Amino acid sequence: PPRNHAVPLSLDTPSSSSEARGLPEPITMTDVLSLPEVEYIAQDTLINILPNFKMSEIHLVTSTVGPFEPQVPVTVPLWLALQLRKEGKCGIMPPEWLDVEWLQAKEEEERQDEKNFTELPFHYSVVSSLLLKNAGEDVKEKRTVRTRLANIHELRSCKIKSGLKSIRGKVDFIKLNNLSSTELYEIRNFTVKTLNAFKKISQATSYQPSQTQASGMMSQSSQSSQSQLSQNSDY
Secondary structure (H helix, E strand, O other), X not given: OOOOOOEEEEOOOOOHHHHHOOOOOOEOHHHOOOHHXXXXXXXXXXXXXXXXXXXXXXXXXXXXXXXXXXXXXXEEEHHHHHHHHHOOOEEEEOOOOOOHHHHHHHHHHHHHOOOOOOOOOOOHHHHHXXXXXXXXXXXXXXXXXHHHHHHHHHHHHHHHHHHHHOOOOOOOXXXXXXXXXXXXXXXXXXXXXXXXXXXXXXXXXXXXXXXXXXXXHHHHHHHHHHHHHHHHHHO
16 A cells, blocks of 8 residues: 555454445455564565666566666665675665654654654655665665664554554454554554454443443332332331
8 A cells, every 4th residue: 555544453343333434345364474484575675776788678477677787876676686796796775764854853853742743654664674784785774774763663662552542442453554564563462453352341231331330220219129029018
């Protein structure tokens, strides 16, 4: 989904009220991707490289890349960029957001806004991790970049935990804006299970008030009758 897409984390069954309000189709446990699948999808992210070879266009399943000319930037999927670099056939041009100043600005945004998440590339965590691991020499000030990324991750994790702790009462779905793919993976299983627990508790207690109230009325009625009988017996 787009990086600013609000992904609903829902219960096992869609809420009819949600459908009536025209809300997005809820995601159930069967829709949850594994971490390797999340990382696999993230490697389709487009990135620029500087090839050191010449080749005509390459026709991939979903797109066509190239042609390739020495030292002429070309856009390719991340998985292809990593493979070409591994073979010594190109250098990778890090995305503009993998920059110390850019990340520092985003870190400040995260610190200043304690409730909302700043907008980041949807696969920023996977892409940055793969680039730092496999093409660290192409990333300027990689140690500082790694530190900024770690700080941003920690700030966002604290917000997620704080938000989950604030859940109260009946909840049909949770709307989360600007979370990354790995952040969604990390919290989805826990959140869906939590929502299901709330649902079961809500269903179990929805019938209790009438039963408790009825038993209370019966108890009060019984006590009142006994009191009247006692008073009548005194006379």
